[in-house]
Amino acid sequence: MLIPISHASASQTICDTHVKKGLRLQTQYSAQELSNNSRVLKKIESHYQAAIKQCPDVYANHAQLMTNLGIVYQHMGKMADAQGLFKKVLTLDPNMSLPYFQLAQLYAQQKLFALALEYYLKTLEIDPQNIEAQTAAKEITLRQNCKTIGVQKNDILSSEKMYNTVACARIFKRAQKRFHLTRSIYVTPVNFWNILFDTSSAQLKPASFPQLKKMVRMMDDHPSLKLKINGHADEKPVNRKLEVLPEKYCWSNQCLSEYRAWSVKQYLTRHDISGNRMKIEGFGNSQTINKTNQSLNRRVEIYDLDVSEQQ
Structure with missing residues (x-):
């Protein structure tokens, strides 16, 4: 499934020679043979990199060459490099x-x-x-099928894994429609126990910011995605007036959970994510998931808004 590379002008003879040698080697072997031949893979990589280095104006952003090099990296087990190149190609030629x-x-x-x-x-x-x-x-x-993910206090979920869970039901339903298949698809949230708040507060702790930055990245990478942000509290009763944010007060877990979801939304809007792409809801302690470990009930979760509203 390699894409042949068209030749540049005569002044690029040396670079073209490298490209042709690399392509000749790459097409000479099957995918299985290439994966088992690190020596040949290194030769192909060397030829392609030489062309890019010596003729960057022609080959540094050459979509076909980048694709072929990405396939080489894939065979070499350099998955992150391969992924980066394929994504670069799609910005050059979608x-x-x-x-x-x-x-x-x-x-x-x-x-x-x-x-x-x-x-x-x-x-x-x-x-x-x-x-x-x-x-x-x-x-x-x-x-x-789709699976719920829970992110523990000391973990950080990548933007890709987050999207893989949040958008899962929508993607599967699109595939079902295309292939005329029928089966139950789960609508799955991501539960965050690493989005942290001070006790009896809706003020985000700085330890939450690395995960929230990944959420911003996900929203930037997928501009059509909309989020439902849910706040949950534990079963400890609120028996006094709480200043959960500056000049914002709560008398109940319901109110506290709403403001915690609101704080997450505010973080995203401050990082240039449109508020129209988010909807918040608080559930207080009405959806607890663990009777013995109350810390697991204090959480923020996100859904694909469009899919959740269809349920």
Whole structure:
């Protein structure tokens, strides 16, 4: 599934020679043979990198060369490098199907099945006859499902894993419609125990900011995504007037949970995420999940807003 590279002008002879040598080696072997031949892979990488270094004006942003190099990195096990190159290619030429397909494979290997499915579907939008993409997408749609994720106090969830959970139901339902398949799909939230507040307060602790930055990144990367932000409290009663934020007061867990969801929304809006893309709701202590460990009941969770409103 390699894309042949067109030649540049005569002045680029040396660079073109490197590219042709790399491409000749890459097409000489099957994918399985390449994966088991690190020596050949290093030669191919060396040729492509030489062309990029010596002729950056021609090859540094050459979508086809970047795609081929990404495939080489994929065979070498340099998954992050491969992923970065495929994403770069899509900024250069969003109508190329192969980078979408390769990204889908990478996400499937990471068990990020919703993301994999989304990229297989994008592949099929451009190349409807891609049998490999169609088979893989159907397999995921039939055999996988959405799963809730809980992020513990000392962990940070990546923006990709967050999106893979939040957007999962929407992506699977789109695949079901395309392939005329019927099955139950779970609508799954992400529960955050690492978005922290002072006791009896809706003021975000600085320890929350690394995770919230990942949430901003997710929203930036997926501008059509809208969030439902839910706040939850524990069962400890509020028996006095609490100043949960400057000049904002609560007498109940219900009120406290609403302001905690509001604080998360405010953080996102301060980082240029439109408030129109978010809806908040507080549940007080009406949806506790653990009777013996009250700290697990104090949480913020997010859903895909569009999907949650369809339930």
